[in-house]
Amino acid sequence: xxxxxxxxxxxxxxxGFDSLGIGFQMYNTxxxxxxxxxxxxxxxxxxxxxxxxxxxTSLKTALKKIGRTIEGVQIDIEENIPISRGLGxxxxxxxxxxxxxxxxxxxxxxIAQAFDICSGLEGHADNISAAMFGGxxxxxxxxxxxxxxxxxxxxxxxFCVFVPNFRLxxxxxxxxxxxxxxxxxxxxxxxxxxxxxxxxxQGKSDMIADGADDRLHQPYRIPLIDEYKKIEQFAxxxxxxxxxxxxxxxxxMGIADKTDMQRLLKDFQEAKxxxxxxxxxxxxxxxxxxxxxxxE
Numbered sequence: 001x002x003x004x005x006x007x008x009x010x011x012x013x014x015x016g017f018d019s020l021g022i023g024f025q026m027y028n029t030x031x032x033x034x035x036x037x038x039x040x041x042x043x044x045x046x047x048x049x050x051x052x053x054x055x056x057t058s059l060k061t062a063l064k065k066i067g068r069t070i071e072g073v074q075i076d077i078e079e080n081i082p083i084s085r086g087l088g089x090x091x092x093x094x095x096x097x098x099x100x101x102x103x104x105x106x107x108x109x110x111i112a113q114a115f116d117i118c119s120g121l122e123g124h125a126d127n128i129s130a131a132m133f134g135g136x137x138x139x140x141x142x143x144x145x146x147x148x149x150x151x152x153x154x155x156x157x158x159f160c161v162f163v164p165n166f167r168l169x170x171x172x173x174x175x176x177x178x179x180x181x182x183x184x185x186x187x188x189x190x191x192x193x194x195x196x197x198x199x200x201x202q203g204k205s206d207m208i209a210d211g212a213d214d215r216l217h218q219p220y221r222i223p224l225i226d227e228y229k230k231i232e233q234f235a236x237x238x239x240x241x242x243x244x245x246x247x248x249x250x251x252x253m254g255i256a257d258k259t260d261m262q263r264l265l266k267d268f269q270e271a272k273x274x275x276x277x278x279x280x281x282x283x284x285x286x287x288x289x290x291x292x293x294x295x296e
Contacts, residue, residue, distance in 0.1 A: 002103055003294040004096040005029045007287040008081045009088035009130035010161070010253050013200075014212030014244035015192035021088075021130030021137050024159065024284040028089065029078040030055060030096035032104065034071075041076030054090060058097030058121055059104075065117050068105040075100075084167035086247030091127035094118050095291050103293060112145075119146035127247065134290035136200060153286055154203035158258035160240070160265070162231050163251045165278040168224055173248035176220045185215040200255075205241050208255055212242040225250045227275055234271050238264050 008026040012018070031041075040053050048054070055075050063069060081089045098118050102109040115132055119125035125139035129148040139148040196211030198204065222228050225245065231252045235243045240254040256264055261283050268281040 006092035011126035021126040023134040023287040028092040035074040037072040039074040054093035055097040062098040062101035088127040116145040168250040208241040
């Protein structure tokens with residue numbers, strides 16, 4: 001038996017569409033046991049206990065890529081990351097399945113190959129790189145495959161995610177995006193994406209809001225998230241440096257000083273009484289290690 005523990009992640013960071021991500025200390029833990037045939041454990045929700053289970057399909061894809069076969073496996077999950085909330089739950093499933101394929105074959109994980117397989121399955125690497133390697137990652141694609149660069153946000157920053165009691169599918173969030181954009185908007189986002197990385201790593205708090213000022217996806221997705229503006233207004237009054245959609249939403253991420261985090265959470269307990277939906281505010285610390293394989 002062994003486990004793969006994978007952190008939650010936020011993607012885009014406002015302006016870094018499909019490119020920027022951060023891993024957090026909130027985890028899904030997947031347990032793999034030898035089994036005659038493939039079995040999805042009862043710890044998975046009913047809708048995931050079938051051949052379309054994302055962990056299982058990712059595992060089988062990885063086995064084909066590395067040219068190996070196994071007799072079977074039983075897969076269970078300890079799930080702590082909300083599903084369809086923009087916190088990288090699907091990325092954890094993909095990473096767990098791919099990393100498990102190597103271990104089940106008795107092979108050391110080829111991390112570069114595994115990253116490329118995972119990113120190909122996801123279709124973009126922002127959540128994958130952040131969850132796989134931790135920290136703040138910039139991911140991109142080249143002729144030779146998916147690549148990433150990891151940095152660490154300045155230690156003074158904390159992150160607060162506002163999670164609603166409703167879901168938003170990634171496919172729906174992508175359907176509202178326009179088929180083309182202007183050079184002006186493209187240039188705007190190139191500058192802001194570079195600024196976000198620099199401001200977060202150098203501790204330039206007064207520039208983080210400018211770095212999150214996106215024109216590629218947020219203007220089209222914010223209308224899909226009921227009460228986004230109310231969350232934004234609360235956060236700005238509370239002294240949060242920047243607010244943006246976490247991944248494709250509907251969760252909303254805020255960047256603040258760690259010293260303000262407890263006050264922020266306390267103030268939100270009062271403010272949320274005026275909201276129509278049930279929102280939960282969760283403080284998140286950056287995960288610096290990424291996905292790990294745990295053997296017993």
